[in-house]
Amino acid sequence: MASLLFIIFLSAIITTEAQQGESIVNLGSSLTPTSKSSWQSQSGVYAFGFYQQGNGYAVGVFFAGIPEKTVVWTFNRDEPPALASVTLNFTSDGRLIMQSAQGEETAIANPPERAASASMLDSGNFVLYNSDKKTVWQSFDYPTNTLLQGQRLTDGKELFSSASESDQSTGIFRLKMQTDGNLVQYPVQTTDTSQYAYWASGTYGKGSNVSLCLDDDGHLYLLNSTGTNIKNLTKGGYPTKDVVYFVRIDADGIFRLFSHNLDKKGNFSVLWPSSYNKCAPMGLCGLNGFCTLNDQVANCLCLPGFVSVNPGNWSSGCVRNFTAASCKSKDESTKYIMQPVPNTVWEYSYYSYLILLTKDDCAAACLKDCNCEAASFRDKYCYKQRLPLRFGRRDLNDANIAFIKVAISTSTINKIEPLGRERYSQKDIMILGISFGAFGLIMSVISAIAVYKNRVQAYRRLSNGGSVDLSMDVSLRSFTYSDLEKMTNGFKEELGRGSFGTVYKGTMWNGQKIVAVKRLEKVLTEGEKEFQTEMKVIGRTHHKNLVRLLGYCHDGENRLLVYEYMSNGSLADILFKPEEKLCWDERIEIARNIAKGILYLHEECESQIIHCDIKPQNILMDEYRCPKISDFGLAKLLKPDQTNTFTGIRGTKGYVAPEWHRKQPVTVKADVYSFGIVLLELICCRKSVDWSYPEEEAILEEWAYSCFEARELDKLVSDKDVDKKQLERIFKVGLWCILDEPSLRPSMKKVLLMLEGTVDIPIPPSPTSFLSTI
Structure with missing residues (x-):
């Protein structure tokens, strides 16, 4: 009798463990959009059922109870949303169907053998079981745009982005796990060739049957058929308690790893993106549009002579704002010119090319060719193209210049002069001329008297060896x-x-x-x-x-x-002397004030000023140790060879932005880079380049990122009472500022907001990273 009780007890334990992490759905169960709308997992994290899409309803798997960015799998994503009158039935013969009020059936899951039960698992996988509790169908086998923990993207399979965050229909980007072992991102409706790849894992030929895997600790990696890890996309090691992870190819074409803290509903964090360049995805701006970065935000612009088809949806592209007539037409009312669009790259597609010496020759060659609607000039090669142009984006590192043929009307120009003659007679013009002349003479006399008096007074003020009363100074x-x-x-x-x-x-x-x-x-x-x-x-x-x-x-x-006069010298005098040590709060306040000064120069003063030499020696300290930026606006007055370290480069070694060395156009982002270096120096109380440290620590920006990546920021600061979260935040600001690519650096306005803690700061890439090599 005792042994029988033991067997019953053991069976109960096994049954309980088998059902742990799942909620059983029995045959005959049903859902409707307006009453019982979903089957939740045992933990309540995931749900399978109806969710609202537009004015209707779709069926999928989503995070339960979280209103934003929740859908992780969608059934029939490109079909119109269902009406509120539909029913989701798990039929008695083991089929999962959606049934309309008219009795029409759509199979959601039709397993090869009869299903006996279903379950929404805590992993986010919705499964159907047979009578032996074996899986006969699962949502993990049919991913849409997302992979969850424990789910794999096997070779030959793809993820497709959604049209938008609110529209789960198929978007314009795809991520493919290729049979050659390479994980690659492409625009939709393109061939699997390097010409159209905008990001890749770089694992071509590294193994067969390679799969993309995501572990419970956020470890995202590629695994081959022998079980060998051939590439880590993320290191993992993130917390596993009350946190879930998922990867998704977003509507903007970037593949991202997200984390979600279950204790903070709606709080999604990006741990890793496939690219930090939001203009990298090809086709983001549609046909005849191109992408530009502004403060790390992707903006779409149309080609000259074009307007957006749908400003609310840039993937729709741009169309001409004029009717294109044949250039062979005898109509003299329309002329064509070539409008330049510099530093842009497009799909490599042309019908003819020429070898020409100058860009002007290229533009002229296209203007004369009736078949040519656009031309690209690069390294003496002129490529003639027809419209539409695809996959456009601005890249300041690329010297390519595009020319677009644009029609202009001559009628407006011709009408200007006749209208003027008809409106005024010669007598009218003479009277107006005499009147304006007399008025001008009177004003000149008045001005001369005022200037004379002002100069006499100024001379008197300047007498006696420069004893100038500046208390009344207004200029x-x-x-x-x-x-x-x-x-x-x-x-x-x-x-x-x-x-x-x-x-x-x-x-x-x-x-x-x-x-x-x-x-x-x-x-x-x-x-x-x-x-x-x-x-x-x-x-x-x-x-x-x-x-x-x-x-x-x-x-x-x-x-x-x-x-x-600044009585406390420069920031360098204080920062790099042990006896003058500033506390943590003082250093952060100094950083904020420097940022405010640079922001004023960039965006708030009457004429934009790029400093070109932000460094501690040019930041002076007043009697209250408030920092003030000096030497601003003087770069224009220097001869080209006036530098501190490099010929032809403004600024000081260690603080000079990389674009100076590449002879690229220099913008306000050069000051952002220099500020980032100064910020790291403020955090660490040391110079950016100091060879008294061990070799791996001598260059501060490299050492700082290495410590940040290893989560060892304590090595960089001697302060013991620093808030860890604030320390990480400030470091992230500095690392974003010193990125090699200027367009990825934040504006000073964004920098100040990040320093003040009013905006979220994503994890920065390596300072020298830009786009992954394909």
């Missing part, structure tokens, strides 16, 4: 060289030397106010008007984190600037 003062000699006592006390010249200590108000006088070296030989124009641009900048320019000297060949 820059113009000093003579002798004025500044007296103010600096013959340029006696040197405060420091920089890339722009030497700085001397001076006094005003008979010694009551200290100023800094900078003597510029190797300044461009400009006329007085040009130099004063530049000074006025700088003089109109007013921000608490910029050193204020008080005046200037343009006397013969002498060019000097008068600044407010």
Whole structure:
């Protein structure tokens, strides 16, 4: 009797374990969109059933209770949504069908043998079992755009993106696990060739029957038929308790690894993307459109002479905003010109090519050819093309320039002059001319009197050896060289030397106010008007984190600037001296203030200014240790060979953005790079390049990323009381700023928001990464 009880007890334990992690659905069960709409897994994480799509309903697997980004599998994704009157039936003969109110049936799962039960598993897999509890059908075998933990994408299988986050129908991108062992992303309706691949794992020929696998700890990798791991896409090792992971090819064409914390519903985090360049996916902007990056956000633009078909859906592409007539037409009212679109790449498709010396020759050759609608010029090769153009994106690293044939109407131009003649008679024109002339003469006399009085008063203020009353100053003062000699006592006390010249200590108000006088070296030989124009641009900048320019000297060949005096020297004087150690909160506040100053120069002052030499030596500290950026706006005044380290490159070694070396166009993103280096120096209290450290630690940006990747940020800071989350956040800001590709770096506005903790910061790539090699 005891042995029988033991067998019964053991059987109960086995049955309980077999059903752990699943909820059984029996034959005859049904669902409707408006009442019982889904079968949930035992944990309640996943559900199988109806979800709302547009004005109807679709059937799929999704996260239960989470309203956003939840669908992980969809049945018949390209069919129209079902009406609210449909029913989902698990029939008595083991079929899973959707039945309309009229009795029409659509098979969702029709297994090869009779199903006896079904289950929504905690893994996210919906399965049908036979009477022996063997799986006869499962959703994991038919992935749509997502892979879940434990699910595999086997060789020859594909994932297809959705049309949008809210529309689960098939989109325009695909991810294929090829039979050659390579995992590759393509646009839809293209061949599996390198010409159309925009990302690949680089595992071609590494094995047969390769599968893409995702483990419970977020480890995403490729496994061959012998069970050998041939490529890690992520390292894994992420927390497994109350966290789920999934990978998805998103509507924007990027393949991403997501994590979801079950304790924080709706909180999805991106742990890894296939590419950080959101313009990498080919066809994102449709036909005759091209993608540009702005602060890491992909924007679509149409070719010249084209407009968007549907601004709400850029994949629809662009169409001409004029009616194209044959260039052989006798109609003189329409002319054609070639509009350039520089630094863009397109599908490599052409019907003819020429070897020409210049881009202008290429444009002219296309203009003369009636079959040519566009041309691309690269390295003396001119490729003639027909429309539409596909897979366009802007790439500042690419020298290719496209030319688009655009029609212009001559009727508007021809009408301008006749209208003018008809409107005014000669008498009218004469009267108007005399009136304006007299008015102009009167205003000139008034202005001359005002200028004379102003200069007399200014001269009086400037007398007595530069004793200038700056308390009433509303503009820059113009000093003579002798004025500044007296103010600096013959340029006696040197405060420091920089890339722009030497700085001397001076006094005003008979010694009551200290100023800094900078003597510029190797300044461009400009006329007085040009130099004063530049000074006025700088003089109109007013921000608490910029050193204020008080005046200037343009006397013969002498060019000097008068600044407010900063009593605490430079940030370098404080940051790199152990005895002057700043606490963590001070350093972060300094970083925010520097960012505010650069943001003002880039976006908020009257004329945009690129500093070109952001470094601790050019960040001065006032009496309250508030940082102020100096030497801004002076790069324009330098001769081309005036550099600190490299010929032809503005800036200082260690802080110079990579685009300087590549002779690429330099934008405000060069300052973002330099700020990123300064930020890392502020965090770590050390110089960006210091060979007193071991070789692997000498270059700060490389050492910092290595520690970040290994989750060993504590090695980089000596502060013991730093909040770990804040430390990681600040490091991520710095690593985003120092990316090699300028378009991937955030704007200073975004940098400031990230520093202040008001926006989420994705995991940054390696500073030297851009696009994976195909």
